[in-house]
Amino acid sequence: MTTIRLTNTKTRTKEDFVPIDPTNVRMYVCGPTVYDRAHLGNARPVIVFDVLFRLLRHVYGADHVTYVRNFTDVDDKINAEAQRRKGLGDPRSLEELIRERTEETIRWYHEDMDALGALRPTEEPRATEWIGAMITMTQDLIDKGHAYEKAGHVLFRVRSYTGYGKLSGRSVDDMIAGARVEVAPFKEDPMDFVLWKPSTDDLPGWDSPWGRGRPGWHIECSAMSRELLGESFDIHGGGIDLQFPHHENEIAQSMCAHPEGGFAKVWMHNEMLQVEGKKMSKSLGNFFTVRDLLDKEIPGDVIRFVFLSTHYSKPMDWTEEKAKAARNEIARWVGMLAIRHDLLDKPLEDHGLDNEMLEALSDDLNTSLAISRLMRTARFLDNSPEFMSLDDRAQYREECIFIASARLLGFDLLELAKKERARAPVKDLGYFELRLVQERITARETGDFAVLDALKSALVSAGLEVRMSKDAVELKVTPVFDPAKLEALK
Numbered sequence: 001m002t003t004i005r006l007t008n009t010k011t012r013t014k015e016d017f018v019p020i021d022p023t024n025v026r027m028y029v030c031g032p033t034v035y036d037r038a039h040l041g042n043a044r045p046v047i048v049f050d051v052l053f054r055l056l057r058h059v060y061g062a063d064h065v066t067y068v069r070n071f072t073d074v075d076d077k078i079n080a081e082a083q084r085r086k087g088l089g090d091p092r093s094l095e096e097l098i099r100e101r102t103e104e105t106i107r108w109y110h111e112d113m114d115a116l117g118a119l120r121p122t123e124e125p126r127a128t129e130w131i132g133a134m135i136t137m138t139q140d141l142i143d144k145g146h147a148y149e150k151a152g153h154v155l156f157r158v159r160s161y162t163g164y165g166k167l168s169g170r171s172v173d174d175m176i177a178g179a180r181v182e183v184a185p186f187k188e189d190p191m192d193f194v195l196w197k198p199s200t201d202d203l204p205g206w207d208s209p210w211g212r213g214r215p216g217w218h219i220e221c222s223a224m225s226r227e228l229l230g231e232s233f234d235i236h237g238g239g240i241d242l243q244f245p246h247h248e249n250e251i252a253q254s255m256c257a258h259p260e261g262g263f264a265k266v267w268m269h270n271e272m273l274q275v276e277g278k279k280m281s282k283s284l285g286n287f288f289t290v291r292d293l294l295d296k297e298i299p300g301d302v303i304r305f306v307f308l309s310t311h312y313s314k315p316m317d318w319t320e321e322k323a324k325a326a327r328n329e330i331a332r333w334v335g336m337l338a339i340r341h342d343l344l345d346k347p348l349e350d351h352g353l354d355n356e357m358l359e360a361l362s363d364d365l366n367t368s369l370a371i372s373r374l375m376r377t378a379r380f381l382d383n384s385p386e387f388m389s390l391d392d393r394a395q396y397r398e399e400c401i402f403i404a405s406a407r408l409l410g411f412d413l414l415e416l417a418k419k420e421r422a423r424a425p426v427k428d429l430g431y432f433e434l435r436l437v438q439e440r441i442t443a444r445e446t447g448d449f450a451v452l453d454a455l456k457s458a459l460v461s462a463g464l465e466v467r468m469s470k471d472a473v474e475l476k477v478t479p480v481f482d483p484a485k486l487e488a489l490k
């Protein structure tokens with residue numbers, strides 16, 4: 001079995017990945033706050049962890065991996081957008097407007113991430129559906145002396161957990177000095193963070209032992225991962241911007257509530273997509289959305305290719321040059337496959353994967369090396385003398401391996417090649433148009449339309465659209481076009 005090695009942020013070393021239970025490998029990734037369209041930076045963790053999900057499914061079996069990514073649908077920014085709509089005169093209740101905002105944002109998120117070829121996670125819990133579990137965990141932390149209630153707030157007592165700061169390698173005192181921690185009269189210590197806070201009557205809230213309120217952001221992930229993956233699971237991922245305080249706080253909550261579990265064994269953090277050296281972010285305003293690019297006719301595969309060309313642990317920029325190079329390379333792959341009708345017209349045989357590519361991916365998800373390996377293979381397949389010297393069977397085998405390997409990175413080349421083929425001009429169309437014209441003349445002369453009709457229906461069953469007006473004949477390719485059938489009519 002392939003051994004996957006992953007760099008664990010917790011230990012700062014590359015380790016062999018050994019799942020707790022190989023029949024159910026479990027991964028949690030912090031998902032988006034659903035108040036607006038995802039910006040391009042938000043797509044990076046989606047693509048990185050999608051490749052890891054695919055790799056885990058390949059190694060342990062598709063039914064033996066559980067991937068959970070949450071939607072944070074309790075947030076001031078969501079409320080603010082709903083209030084803005086209400087302010088503009090929308091007659092609906094704030095609750096309805098909030099629901100509408102989160103629903104539409106989740107729909108956009110799915111559309112955009114689907115376009116990038118990302119598989120949907122096994123579970124996509126919404127915070128609002130797990131409030132009960134958050135309340136239970138919060139109460140448990142109070143009972144164990146790790147949290148306290150003050151003025152309708154429940155706060156986590158950071159100094160009660162000695163492991164605090166280990167993930168990010170900081171001491172609590174350094175963190176206080178460096179961080180903009182909120183000093184509030186109800187806090188015992190400035191580092192303490194909110195597990196529960198009161199809600200005003202006009203904002204969403206849930207009844208709790210501490211009055212009507214809502215959960216803090218950090219407890220969401222601790223409660224949902226516990227409910228869906230258990231007290232210990234294999235991998236926890238997210239952007240490096242979440243390492244502190246979000247992930248540090250998740251660890252503190254989960255380890256104190258369930259000291260017998262180990263919470264996440266491996267922590268993985270993707271580096272940031274940057275714009276002129278700064279993190280692309282909503283708050284800095286230096287962002288564009290995934291949808292902006294898709295609308296500019298930059299396909300999802302091109303975006304995916306650009307992201308995967310840089311290792312997840314390195315910061316990167318989005319540039320026009322990178323997009324152009326990615327587009328050219330994918331066009332080369334697709335163009336080369338679009339003319340291999342034998343490949344496109346039957347189910348792909350399983351001849352395994354390119355071993356070097358699999359090795360690269362298994363070595364801490366080295367997607368940039370995996371992509372270079374695919375590029376090298378594409379040059380080999382593209383009529384190189386070595387490839388041409390192979391017999392048909394061996395050629396077919398190499399092509400199957402290439403397609404399956406690209407699929408592990410999330411590129412569906414067969415689908416792209418089929419679309420390309422349907423779009424490509426077919427040189428024989430003119431010939432058949434002429435034949436239709438001639439048969440029609442003959443049919444009109446003889447009054448026998450059988451030959452003309454037979455030709456027409458044969459063309460239709462080859463996947464062509466036949467349009468015959470009084471003085472023109474036109475053939476068009478449809479997505480089910482089959483060149484082999486056309487060839488047989490000659």
Ligand SMILES: Nc1ncnc2c1ncn2[C@@H]1O[C@H](COP(=O)(O)OP(=O)(O)OP(=O)(O)O)[C@@H](O)[C@H]1O
Pocket residue numbers: 030031032033034039040041042043044045238239240241242270271272273274279280281282283
């Ligand atoms: N520039 C970026 N590059 C890579 N990943 C990012 C970037 N910005 C956010 N992420 C990641 O996107 C995921 C969703 O994050 P979230 O919805 O909290 O983003 P956000 O807070 O709305 O973004 P912003 O930081 O722009 O306000 C998280 O895993 C986060 O680490």
Ligand SMILES: [Zn+2]
Pocket residue numbers: 029030031221246250
């Ligand atoms: Zn989280």
